[in-house]
Structures are given as structure tokens and as C-alpha cells.
Amino acid sequence: MNDIASSKIRKGVDTGYKEKYNYFLPKITAKKIPYAEHAANAFDAQLPLRPEEIVFCKRCVMSNQRPRIIIDEKGVCSACNYFEYKRRHIDWDKRRKQFEELLDQHRRKDGRYDVVVPCSGGKDSGLLAHKLKYEYGMHPLCVTWSPLLYSNIGFQNFQNMILAGLNSVLCSPNRILQRKLAKLCFVMQGDHFEAFSRGQIYYPFHVALDEGVDLVMLGENQELEYVGDTKNVDIPYNPIEDWEGYYHKDTSFKKLLEFGCEHGYLDEEDINDPSLKWYAPPPREKFAKAGIKFRWYGWYFNWVPQENYYYVAEHYNFQAMPRRSEMTYSKYASLDDLTDPFHFYMMLIKFGIGRATSDAAHEVRDGHLLRDEAVALVRRYDSEFPEKYFKEFLRYLDMAEEEFWSVVNTYRSMAPHVWEKVNQKWKLKCQVS
Numbered sequence: 001m002n003d004i005a006s007s008k009i010r011k012g013v014d015t016g017y018k019e020k021y022n023y024f025l026p027k028i029t030a031k032k033i034p035y036a037e038h039a040a041n042a043f044d045a046q047l048p049l050r051p052e053e054i055v056f057c058k059r060c061v062m063s064n065q066r067p068r069i070i071i072d073e074k075g076v077c078s079a080c081n082y083f084e085y086k087r088r089h090i091d092w093d094k095r096r097k098q099f100e101e102l103l104d105q106h107r108r109k110d111g112r113y114d115v116v117v118p119c120s121g122g123k124d125s126g127l128l129a130h131k132l133k134y135e136y137g138m139h140p141l142c143v144t145w146s147p148l149l150y151s152n153i154g155f156q157n158f159q160n161m162i163l164a165g166l167n168s169v170l171c172s173p174n175r176i177l178q179r180k181l182a183k184l185c186f187v188m189q190g191d192h193f194e195a196f197s198r199g200q201i202y203y204p205f206h207v208a209l210d211e212g213v214d215l216v217m218l219g220e221n222q223e224l225e226y227v228g229d230t231k232n233v234d235i236p237y238n239p240i241e242d243w244e245g246y247y248h249k250d251t252s253f254k255k256l257l258e259f260g261c262e263h264g265y266l267d268e269e270d271i272n273d274p275s276l277k278w279y280a281p282p283p284r285e286k287f288a289k290a291g292i293k294f295r296w297y298g299w300y301f302n303w304v305p306q307e308n309y310y311y312v313a314e315h316y317n318f319q320a321m322p323r324r325s326e327m328t329y330s331k332y333a334s335l336d337d338l339t340d341p342f343h344f345y346m347m348l349i350k351f352g353i354g355r356a357t358s359d360a361a362h363e364v365r366d367g368h369l370l371r372d373e374a375v376a377l378v379r380r381y382d383s384e385f386p387e388k389y390f391k392e393f394l395r396y397l398d399m400a401e402e403e404f405w406s407v408v409n410t411y412r413s414m415a416p417h418v419w420e421k422v423n424q425k426w427k428l429k430c431q432v433s
């Protein structure tokens with residue numbers, strides 16, 4: 001077991017500590033909206049594809065409810081098989097040479113940026129930008145789409161990354177519009193975090209286009225590393241045609257906006273806001289004409305998140321949380337945003353997969369946890385409700401608590417194979433063992 005996980009279990013560290021935030025969050029919704037009724041017609045193409053019978057991978061702890069996962073006839077999931085493939089078949093020396101050749105093609109010495117790195121300030125993108133500059137002599141521009149509500153530790157880590165000598169652009173789009181989008185996505189996609197993840201994915205490509213940079217580099221291909229579609233296993237990117245399906249539940253931004261305008265989530269002024277374009281990719285022709293390449297760093301190097309943490313801790317004093325994050329045992333991943341526990345919570349509601357499952361599954365594959373230990377961690381933490389910043393989250397969405405639960409329970413009712421009510425309490429029907 002890794003030291004981070006084991007120390008928490010030994011000491012029984014909890015999440016009791018809470019920092020005070022006093023964010024200015026004015027009301028955003030003018031009229032009464034039937035949220036639960038809308039949620040019942042969710043825009044999430046993944047939901048009808050969930051298998052009725054829940055099966056867990058025999059090697060890690062992931063279940064077959066995860067979108068695009070394949071569990072083979074031996075009971076092993078696609079991510080575990082990908083890890084086996086990585087161990088046996090990938091020639092990492094060859095991949096490293098390919099990486100160096102790629103950088104040689106793009107490195108500039110004319111005072112301009114040569115690579116855009118979408119950077120949250122987290123450990124993974126921080127490692128990538130730092131290495132590109134200091135190990136490979138590149139001139140990266142770190143492009144950050146601000147978290148919805150910055151946590152103190154997230155902002156501190158972001159500042160430390162910049163203080164290490166990296167150039168950075170931080171975009172904080174119209175926050176009122178963003179909150180309206182977050183609310184729309186919470187109701188219609190069961191995931192308010194779409195208002196972050198859309199900008200996080202697309203804004204750096206807009207910047208690359210504006211700055212005339214034709215290489216965008218990201219950390220790891222999450223589809224491969226954390227279970228999903230393996231069809232792009234032999235290429236160092238995901239084609240743009242796949243993005244809507246992989247990252248946005250197969251729902252176009254246009255469809256969301258139309259629904260939002262029609263049903264009182266957005267108004268006409270919102271639709272004319274200049275920041276709106278950053279939630280969608282740049283026009284396909286412009287993108288192709290500029291010849292922008294997008295590459296995964298994790299395709300060229302063996303991706304181990306815990307090692308990334310050690311790297312950034314050493315090189316620019318990246319800080320982990322003093323206590324574990326809610327719903328999991330880990331302290332060093334996804335720290336930036338006060339609202340992101342609710343992204344994980346809704347994943348639990350829709351798929352029965354919580355944050356501890358996601359963390360433990362890849363730590364088993366990385367050899368940092370035994371499966372039995374992972375099972376214990378999942379059973380202990382996965383279903384925890386993220387209480388700590390719940391009030392801030394309700395204020396962020398401008399929702400009453402009963403409205404929040406009406407949406408949650410609508411999604412829960414769409415997963416009768418995942419949830420059952422026992423003694424007036426919701427329980428997962430099936431847990432990993």
C-alpha cells in the first residue's frame with residue numbers, strides 16, 4: 001500500500017477541517033424551473049447503455065457501469081488489459097525518441113511560444129509544463145481555465161507553478177454565465193462540472209490558434225488510463241470527432257444552449273456573451289487550416305500519477321491536502337475546486353462509481369495498492385456524501401436543498417439496478433468485494 005493511503009488509515013484522518021470561504025454568489029435564476037421534470041429527460045447518452053447486471057473487474061475495482069469499459073471473458077477490464085499491454089509491448093525508448101523528434105519539429109527560438117499546455121496547476125499538467133521547459137528546452141505557454149470556485153490550496157499550487165518560471169494565461173470567464181451553465185448541466189447532464197470541463201478542454205485550443213502555436217500537449221489519455229474506449233491505443237491523440245462522445249456525454253453545446261434558452265436557465269444576453277465560444281472547439285476549418293496537433297504526453301512515457309506528485313512536490317513545492325479529500329482516501333489529486341466533489345458524487349449516483357473507486361482502481365494497476373486494500377477503501381469512502389462545501393455548492397448553483405435532492409433522486413431513479421431503499425435510506429445494491 002502506498003504511504004499516502006496507509007498513513008490515513010492508520011491515523012484515521014478525517015475531513016473535519018474546513019476552510020472559510022466567502023465567495024460572492026448572487027442569485028442567477030429569475031423564474032421557477034421544474035428541475036426534476038427536466039432531469040428526467042437528461043442529455044446523457046451514456047445512461048441507457050449501462051448494463052443491468054453489475055460486474056466488477058477481477059483485477060482492479062472498477063465496475064462495468066463505467067462508460068465505454070470492456071470487461072473481457074476473464075473478468076478483466078480494458079484499463080487493466082491496457083496496463084498489461086503497456087508492460088509487455090510498448091518500447092518506451094522508442095516512444096521517448098518519438099517524443100524528442102516531435103519537440104524538435106516544434107521548438108522555436110524566435111521569442112514565440114512553441115507549445116500550449118492546458119494547466120490546472122495540478123500535479124499532472126504542472127509536471128508536463130515544467131519538464132517541457134527545463135528538460136526539453138521548449139517555450140510552453142500554460143493555459144489555465146479557472147476552476148469554478150478556487151480552493152486556497154489549488155490557487156497556492158497554481159501560483160507556485162508560475163513562480164517556478166512558467167508563462168501562464170489564466171482565464172476566468174463570465175462567472176454568472178458560467179454558474180448558469182453549471183446549473184443547466186447539473187440538471188440536464190447530472191454533472192455541473194461540464195461548465196468547467198468544456199472550457200478546460202477547448203479554451204487552450206482557442207489560445208493556440210490566437211497565438212499561432214501548432215502544438216497542444218496534455219497529460220494522459222484518460223480513456224486508456226482510467227478505463228474507456230481503447231480504439232486510439234496506437235495513436236498519441238484522440239481525433240476531434242471523438243471528443244463530444246468521450247467528454248460531453250454525446251451532447252452538443254448547441255443542444256444544451258437551445259434547451260437552456262427555451263426553459264429559463266439562460267437569457268438572450270447570455271447567448272451573446274463573448275466567453276461562450278470557449279465552451280466549444282474552434283471552428284473545424286480554422287483548426288485544420290492552422291495545423292494544430294494535439295498530443296498526449298502519457299502516450300510517450302509511462303504514466304504514474306503518484307510519481308507526478310513527487311516530481312512537482314520536489315520541483316516547485318506542490319502541496320497535498322492536510323487531510324484526505326471527501327469520498328476518497330487520497331490527498332493529492334483534484335484539489336483545485338470547491339465544487340468538484342459533486343462531480344464525483346453524481347458519478348456515484350448515476351453509475352455507482354465514486355471517487356475512491358477511480359483512485360483505487362489505478363493505484364492497483366500502478367502496484368501501489370493490493371486489490372483487497374482497494375476494496376476496503378472503496379467500501380469505506382466511495383458513498384460518503386461531500387458535506388464540507390455543500391452549502392457553498394447550493395449557493396453556487398442558486399438552488400434550494402430540496403431542489404438539489406429532487407435532481408439527485410431523479411437520476412437515482414434512472415438507475416434502479418444501482419440503488420435500492422432500505423429502511424428509508426438509499427443504498428448501493430451491489431458493492432465491490
Ligand SMILES: [Zn+2]
Binds near residue numbers: 076
Ligand atoms: Zn480492471
